[in-house]
Amino acid sequence: MRLDGVGKRYGLRGPWVVRDVGVELPEGALIRAVGGNGSGKSTLLRIVVGAARPTRGRVVDAPERRAYVPERFAAELPFTARGYLEHLGRLHGLRGPEPARRASQLLERLGAGGFADRPVEELSKGSCQKVAVAQAFLGDPGLLVLDEAWTGLDQAARATLDTLVEERSAAGTTVVFVDHDPVRLAGRADAHWTFTDGRVVDERLGRTRRRQVRITVRGRAAGAKGLTELPGVQEAREREAGHEGGGGAGGGAGGDVVVTVDQDASDDVLRSLLGEPSVHVEEVRPV
Ligand SMILES: Nc1ncnc2c1ncn2[C@@H]1O[C@H](COP(=O)(O)OP(=O)(O)OP(=O)(O)O)[C@@H](O)[C@H]1O
CATH class of the missing domain: 3.40.50.300 (P-loop containing nucleotide triphosphate hydrolases)
Incomplete structure (x- = not known):
């Protein structure tokens, strides 16, 4: 903007x-x-x-x-x-x-x-x-x-x-x-x-923000739990259910989870998310 x-x-x-x-x-x-x-x-x-x-x-x-x-x-x-x-x-x-x-x-x-x-x-x-x-x-x-x-x-x-x-x-x-x-x-x-x-x-102010990537996944039954322990993950948040574009089930059970990850670690995080059965990667975008 x-x-x-x-x-x-x-x-x-x-x-x-x-x-x-x-x-x-x-x-x-x-x-x-x-x-x-x-x-x-x-x-x-x-x-x-x-x-x-x-x-x-x-x-x-x-x-x-x-x-x-x-x-x-x-x-x-x-x-x-x-x-x-x-x-x-x-x-x-x-x-x-x-x-x-x-x-x-x-x-x-x-x-x-x-x-x-x-x-x-x-x-x-x-x-x-x-x-x-x-x-x-x-x-x-x-x-x-x-x-x-x-x-x-x-x-x-x-x-x-x-x-x-x-x-x-x-x-x-x-x-x-x-x-x-x-x-x-x-x-x-x-x-x-x-x-x-x-x-x-x-x-x-030249605050050095590390370049980050935001990955949105759907269907992760355990919600955001445990994701922040993956190397490079800065935040993992369950998107509010009922929100436009949000997952339907709420409480993380099958809803969307938005993961913010340092760009250098994003390939590894994506690989481990794709390795989870029933997870669907909805969107990957730079922040
Ligand atoms: N609705 C308005 N009609 C006429 N003049 C206005 C209106 N709103 C603001 N002003 C004038 O525009 C100028 C800038 O006001 P503004 O409120 O944007 O400043 P500010 O930096 O936010 O001030 P403050 O820190 O006191 O809140 C001021 O001179 C104010 O009197």
Whole structure:
């Protein structure tokens, strides 16, 4: 994905708050946006995620599935926290019991299980922010944009959000985030976008990501279990059942397993997967 000559002004004669921005968003990159108040970060993030249109320029090759935690979350919702997340889960393509399972799991992880059945509009600001965060992790997006998503969360939920972001990033989602804490995900970012009066300097941090390959297999009865012990395997994850393109059975029994493996070890891992009876290799692709 990339932005090409993107500019934005509000109103016909308003000042340009984003000017001629050309940046690349490589698949799976973790990008931090940095800059003073009013420098254009939120405006550009809205354009990146498709929540606003650029006045000039264009957004090229944006992934279809996108998730967003906006700077301000509209809390006047006629739903309970759980009901809202389940509803969104279905919109994200989750089927059967999956929306409920994922909603409960995310609310628990964020320490929000205790108010899952209260109306969102009655929740405290921090609790509401947990719902705002949870909704962005329901699906399996190609792009995730977080605009000060940590703000208002308690310490435990902030740490959980760090972990959720790292999980998504390891799974190949491109992530763009803004946060006031300068050490937030320190050492993890692949690039910094530094904003000054709407202009952006794209600094590649040269974090050496090892080249990796993602192998999707179906029919492995033991799910992801044991796969991370194979040399070169960085992650093995059961794809959520009921998700579009996901395996049907769930719990790993016959569902899809996505294995992320260092490229140098990928031939050996493929050989051992192909050696397993009843395993079908669905897809092999570089990350
Ligand atoms: N809907 C809007 N209508 C008019 N002007 C806007 C609107 N949204 C933002 N602006 C203006 O655009 C400029 C950039 O705002 P933006 O929110 O993108 O900056 P930011 O870097 O995210 O700031 P902060 O760190 O304070 O959140 C500011 O001058 C702001 O007042």
